[in-house]
Amino acid sequence: xxxxESPKYVLQTVxxxxxxxxxxxxxxxxxxxxxxxxxxxxxxxxxxxxxxFQRTYRTLCPNAWVEKWDEQRESGTFxxxxxx
Numbered sequence: 001x002x003x004x005e006s007p008k009y010v011l012q013t014v015x016x017x018x019x020x021x022x023x024x025x026x027x028x029x030x031x032x033x034x035x036x037x038x039x040x041x042x043x044x045x046x047x048x049x050x051x052x053f054q055r056t057y058r059t060l061c062p063n064a065w066v067e068k069w070d071e072q073r074e075s076g077t078f079x080x081x082x083x084x
C-alpha cells in the first residue's frame with residue numbers, strides 16, 4: 001500500500017476545560033460521563049453537541065469504569081442524577 005492509499009488518522013486529546021485545571025482528570029472523566037447522559041436525555045442521541053461529552057469521557061475514562069457505570073445505570077444504582 002502506498003502512502004497515498006494509507007488511511008489517515010487524526011489523533012486528538014481532550015481540550016482544556018477551566019473547570020478541571022489540575023493534572024488529575026478523574027473528576028473531568030466522571031462529569032463528562034454524567035453530562036453526556038444528561039444531554040441525550042434532554043436533547044436525544046442525534047443532538048450533535050452531546051457527542052463532545054461522549055468523546056471526552058471515552059478518552060479520559062478507563063473502560064472498566066465506564067462498564068461499571070453502565071451496569072449501575074441499568075440497575076438504578078448510579079450515584080449521580082442523570083436527569084437534566
